[in-house]
Amino acid sequence: MLTQPIQPTHATCPGCATAYQQCCQPLHQGTASADTPEALMRSRYSAYALGLYEYVVATYASAQREQLSVSDIANSAAQTNWLGLRVLDSKILPQSATDAGQFYGEVEFKVFYSEAKTLYCLHERSTFVQEAGQWRYQDGLMLSGNGAIKLKRNDPCCCGSSKKFKQCCLPKI
Numbered sequence: 001m002l003t004q005p006i007q008p009t010h011a012t013c014p015g016c017a018t019a020y021q022q023c024c025q026p027l028h029q030g031t032a033s034a035d036t037p038e039a040l041m042r043s044r045y046s047a048y049a050l051g052l053y054e055y056v057v058a059t060y061a062s063a064q065r066e067q068l069s070v071s072d073i074a075n076s077a078a079q080t081n082w083l084g085l086r087v088l089d090s091k092i093l094p095q096s097a098t099d100a101g102q103f104y105g106e107v108e109f110k111v112f113y114s115e116a117k118t119l120y121c122l123h124e125r126s127t128f129v130q131e132a133g134q135w136r137y138q139d140g141l142m143l144s145g146n147g148a149i150k151l152k153r154n155d156p157c158c159c160g161s162s163k164k165f166k167q168c169c170l171p172k173i
């Protein structure tokens with residue numbers, strides 16, 4: 001059960017760049033569930049960005065969830081300023097050739113964030129599984145390009161907005 005307050009003032013979803021009410025808000029409020037691994041990935045990112053850490057914990061696969069607490073997640077993200085999510089690839093695959101009807105998902109993404117005025121990129125391929133018909137985050141593999149990054153003021157912004165860095169995320173860092 002989600003007990004944190006939902007913030008209805010976020011008109012644009014941080015994870016989808018579309019109307020929050022039409023993408024992730026119903027997932028965060030528990031009135032809908034993610035249809036795809038990508039939808040769950042985006043809703044978990046937007047939950048981080050909105051501070052909805054109970055949702056982050058609730059959408060881990062059960063084996064991972066047992067080792068996590070909401071306060072651990074909140075503490076780990078306390079200094080993080082979330083700037084953007086770019087999904088590079090997503091797919092749904094059969095678990096095995098013989099296990100009909102069982103699927104898992106993969107989503108490759110880049111997340112941009114800042115901490116202590118430094119810009120970072122997280123490049124990961126995440127694995128998602130279905131538990132009781134719901135997509136859940138299992139784990140992730142770090143890919144190349146992780147860590148602190150530097151952009152020039154006139155570079156295209158990392159977040160994918162197609163604005164210049166100086167007119168988009170630079171002032172937020």
Ligand SMILES: [Zn+2]
Nearest residue numbers: 013016023024
């Ligand atoms: Zn969304």
Ligand SMILES: [Zn+2]
Nearest residue numbers: 157159168169
């Ligand atoms: Zn930006």
